[in-house]
Amino acid sequence: MLMPLYVVKIGGNVIDNPEACSRFLNDFAKLPSPKILVHGGGKVATQMAAKLQIETVMVEGRRITDKAMLDVVTMVYGGLVNKNLVAQLQAVKCNAIGLTGADGGIIRSVKRPVKTIDYGFVGDIEEVNDIQIEALLKSSLTPVIAPLTYSDQGLLLNTNADTMASAVAVAMAKHYEVNLIYCFEKKGVLSDPDDDNAVINSLTPSTYSQYKNSGVINKGMIPKLDNAFVALDEGVFKVTICHADELQTAISGSAGTSLSLT
Amino acid sequence: MLMPLYVVKIGGNVIDNPEACSRFLNDFAKLPSPKILVHGGGKVATQMAAKLQIETVMVEGRRITDKAMLDVVTMVYGGLVNKNLVAQLQAVKCNAIGLTGADGGIIRSVKRPVKTIDYGFVGDIEEVNDIQIEALLKSSLTPVIAPLTYSDQGLLLNTNADTMASAVAVAMAKHYEVNLIYCFEKKGVLSDPDDDNAVINSLTPSTYSQYKNSGVINKGMIPKLDNAFVALDEGVFKVTICHADELQTAISGSAGTSLSLT
Numbered sequence: 001m002l003m004p005l006y007v008v009k010i011g012g013n014v015i016d017n018p019e020a021c022s023r024f025l026n027d028f029a030k031l032p033s034p035k036i037l038v039h040g041g042g043k044v045a046t047q048m049a050a051k052l053q054i055e056t057v058m059v060e061g062r063r064i065t066d067k068a069m070l071d072v073v074t075m076v077y078g079g080l081v082n083k084n085l086v087a088q089l090q091a092v093k094c095n096a097i098g099l100t101g102a103d104g105g106i107i108r109s110v111k112r113p114v115k116t117i118d119y120g121f122v123g124d125i126e127e128v129n130d131i132q133i134e135a136l137l138k139s140s141l142t143p144v145i146a147p148l149t150y151s152d153q154g155l156l157l158n159t160n161a162d163t164m165a166s167a168v169a170v171a172m173a174k175h176y177e178v179n180l181i182y183c184f185e186k187k188g189v190l191s192d193p194d195d196d197n198a199v200i201n202s203l204t205p206s207t208y209s210q211y212k213n214s215g216v217i218n219k220g221m222i223p224k225l226d227n228a229f230v231a232l233d234e235g236v237f238k239v240t241i242c243h244a245d246e247l248q249t250a251i252s253g254s255a256g257t258s259l260s261l262t
Numbered sequence: 263m264l265m266p267l268y269v270v271k272i273g274g275n276v277i278d279n280p281e282a283c284s285r286f287l288n289d290f291a292k293l294p295s296p297k298i299l300v301h302g303g304g305k306v307a308t309q310m311a312a313k314l315q316i317e318t319v320m321v322e323g324r325r326i327t328d329k330a331m332l333d334v335v336t337m338v339y340g341g342l343v344n345k346n347l348v349a350q351l352q353a354v355k356c357n358a359i360g361l362t363g364a365d366g367g368i369i370r371s372v373k374r375p376v377k378t379i380d381y382g383f384v385g386d387i388e389e390v391n392d393i394q395i396e397a398l399l400k401s402s403l404t405p406v407i408a409p410l411t412y413s414d415q416g417l418l419l420n421t422n423a424d425t426m427a428s429a430v431a432v433a434m435a436k437h438y439e440v441n442l443i444y445c446f447e448k449k450g451v452l453s454d455p456d457d458d459n460a461v462i463n464s465l466t467p468s469t470y471s472q473y474k475n476s477g478v479i480n481k482g483m484i485p486k487l488d489n490a491f492v493a494l495d496e497g498v499f500k501v502t503i504c505h506a507d508e509l510q511t512a513i514s515g516s517a518g519t520s521l522s523l524t
Contacts, residue, residue: 079341
């Protein structure tokens with residue numbers, strides 16, 4: 001019987017809202033340890049780039065990361081956002097430690113090869129160092145992971161936070177019964193995009209296919225759910241998608257969307 | 263007999279020079295573990311503040327840190343500088359982990375009280391969590407510490423890197439025979455500021471007083487040396503001040519300035 005581990009991903013929209021973020025961090029701090037927080041970037045990187053007169057280019061929702069933009073996301077995700085989350089968690093007695101994939105070599109990636117699009121300094125995950133993460137958890141630390149990884153050559157690489165959360169959850173499934181929870185600004189996966197209360201309580205691969213085919217589940221949600229089902233296939237115990245304000249109730253199964261293989 | 267621990271502080275002038283920084287990191291990586299790197303900020307914070315039209319105000323060599331400047335130093339020290347050092351160390355097989363004082367709660371401070379000058383978000387160190395740092399060292403990690411601490415209230419606070427290095431060295435002296443090494447752009451403490459080779463090989467409290475009284479040792483060096491002698495008084499085994507290019511030779515005692523109590 002493995003011990004439970006919570007891997008919680010918090011999206012940029014929550015980080016952008018100081019009150020919502022603070023409520024979320026209070027709830028997160030109350031979760032039993034061990035636990036891991038993975039955070040997205042939010043609008044701050046785009047705003048900072050604009051102030052520095054660096055143009056933001058997005059292709060299919062992904063940021064094109066040239067060297068100037070890499071420096072911005074390293075500053076904003078690895079510095080400003082990550083360290084403020086850590087300091088706020090420390091203030092509510094959660095012993096957080098802020099990390100990128102480079103720290104402790106926990107998440108190594110390769111620079112995405114150029115096919116039709118050159119994404120620039122973007123990393124595709126190669127390896128999660130579950131032994132090192134396990135050692136941090138065993139010293140009663142709560143890793144707070146920023147969406148950056150590193151390559152063997154010592155490059156920092158911008159990396160999708162959803163993908164990082166699921167890769168970490170899968171790697172830690174060797175050691176724990178992993179609960180992967182995606183928190184964002186909606187109450188779950190919705191069956192009607194115009195009705196915020198139309199939460200689909202549970203999804204399996206077959207019901208997910210039906211919703212996709214009928215167009216109910218939309219573009220932005222598809223990579224998130226694809227990742228989530230892959231994580232389940234690879235040993236994660238449970239995946240939940242919920243509102244950042246409903247972390248506690250979603251964990252008990254009474255809010256959000258639960259994903260399972262059957 | 264305690265095991266040796268190297269606590270190395272690298273100044274901003276070295277960080278600002280990519281080639282010098284890379285040479286230094288290669289040498290640092292070759293030092294036997296356990297070891298800790300503490301880094302300063304460099305000019306990047308001032309340059310970034312200028313680009314963001316935030317005015318830099320210095321009083322007696324210390325940065326006045328209002329909220330906007332705190333965000334800049336959090337981004338630059340905690341993000342850009344720290345994470346690039348970590349990624350470069352990983353590339354030369356040193357398992358670095360980038361930390362501010364907030365991470366793992368390793369260095370807690372209080373916001374400096376306003377007397378004649380309001381330094382803003384600047385922290386005076388209250389406590390170094392040697393147990394947590396020891397746990398990281400025991401998991402074969404090399405902490406790379408940025409000059410930021412945190413308060414009980416969850417504030418990040420700008421903190422002098424020299425002071426952080428000596429506070430860490432003192433706290434770890436319970437567990438290790440600590441060698442504290444300040445690396446910068448000069449070959450050591452100079453007896454003639456116009457002759458870069460006029461290195462004072464060793465200093466004791468009494469010879470230090472003589473050099474101070476005669477004006478040979480100048481303003482910028484005084485707080486560094488004061489800190490260093492306090493560290494020796496409080497249990498640090500050895501303090502060395504040397505050029506960043508001479509880390510290896512300085513450790514063997516054949517370069518730089520060595521400080522001792524007698």
